[in-house]
Amino acid sequence: AAGVIQSPRHLIKEKRETATLxxxxxxxxxxxxxxxxxxxxxxxxxxxxxxxxxxxxxxxPDRFSAQQFSDYHSELNMSSxxxxxxxxxxxxxxxxxxxxxxxxxxxxTRLTVL
Amino acid sequence: QKEVEQDPGPxxxxxxxxxxxxxxxxNSAFQYFMWYRQYSRKGPELLMYTYSSxxxxxxxxxxxxxxxxxxxxxxxxxxxxxxxxTYLCAMNNQGGKLIFGQGTELSVKP
Numbered sequence: 001a002a003g004v005i006q007s008p009r010h011l012i013k014e015k016r017e018t019a020t021l022x023x024x025x026x027x028x029x030x031x032x033x034x035x036x037x038x039x040x041x042x043x044x045x046x047x048x049x050x051x052x053x054x055x056x057x058x059x060x061p062d063r064f065s066a067q068q069f070s071d072y073h074s075e076l077n078m079s080s081x082x083x084x085x086x087x088x089x090x091x092x093x094x095x096x097x098x099x100x101x102x103x104x105x106x107x108x109t110r111l112t113v114l
Numbered sequence: 115q116k117e118v119e120q121d122p123g124p125x126x127x128x129x130x131x132x133x134x135x136x137x138x139x140x141n142s143a144f145q146y147f148m149w150y151r152q153y154s155r156k157g158p159e160l161l162m163y164t165y166s167s168x169x170x171x172x173x174x175x176x177x178x179x180x181x182x183x184x185x186x187x188x189x190x191x192x193x194x195x196x197x198x199x200t201y202l203c204a205m206n207n208q209g210g211k212l213i214f215g216q217g218t219e220l221s222v223k224p
Contacts, residue, residue: 004157031210042202042214043158056211090157097210105150105157 002027004093004106012112013081021076021109025093031055032074033103034066037088049074050097081113117141120203120215129224133190137203137215140184144205144213147179149188152200152217161201162188193222 005024013019025032031050035043045058049068060066063081068074078085088108094101120137127133135149146165150158162177164170164186170177178187186205190197198221204212 033210033212035212042216043212045211045213048210058211088155092212094210101210102148102160102163103210103212104160107157108155110155 004091004104006089006091006106006109008109009107010110010112012114014114015081015083017081017113019078019081019111021078021089021091021111023074023076023091023093023106025072025074025091026104029093029095029104030072031094031097031101032068032072033092033094034060034074034076035090035092035105037090037108039087041087043090046076048097055097078111083113086111086113115140116216117213118203118205118215121218122216124219124221126221126223127193129193129195129222131193131222133188133193133197133220133222135188135190135201135203135218135220137186138184139186139205139213141207141213142181142184143207146206147177147186148204148212149175149177150202150204150214152202154199158202193220195222195224198222 033048034046037043046060066076092103092105149162152158167181174191176189200217202217203215
């Protein structure tokens with residue numbers, strides 16, 4: 001079965017650079033969630049989209065922005081990168097945005113900021 | 115204080131043992147409860163998904179929810195070395211965003 005696809009899998013950037021992470025949800029899934037997982041930490045919710053509209057916002061820095069496109073894929077744009085942004089970034093998708101819709105996670109993008 | 119508390123371990127057991135993993139939570143609005151398994155440097159994999167108080171069984175895994183005590187558990191029977199991973203509890207209410215526990219690192223020794 002098709003899973004959530006994330007690209008790139010690994011990304012190395014310097015401080016103050018920008019990065020773009022991409023997420024391709026499971027086919028027919030209309031909702032995308034972004035989570036950030038620091039070393040030894042649990043995933044923290046950043047932002048979510050349903051039918052191309054932002055549906056919820058968590059602890060996402062103002063330096064970050066995201067959007068969902070007409071084909072339901074999503075991109076997380078990160079600017080003025082800081083050392084503390086180094087983390088695993090997961091995308092999850094679901095069919096529907098309510099609490100009873102199971103979320104399936106992608107393999108993650110490992111971002112390292114030097 | 116975090117909304118969801120989970121003992122980070124590490125927890126080490128011999129192969130074949132019964133493993134008990136637990137989380138407590140403070141937000142009584144949480145309605146849906148999940149357990150995810152995460153191997154090192156991989157994405158979380160959904161193991162169990164429950165709504166109401168009670169037990170749900172799937173193979174060697176049993177999820178238990180006690181809403182009155184705000185306490186959830188995951189039991190693994192006949193544990194195998196391949197079960198070695200970090201187990202994350204997660205929950206949500208009306209919205210979709212998941213609130214995770216810190217994760218428990220489990221090691222099953224052959």
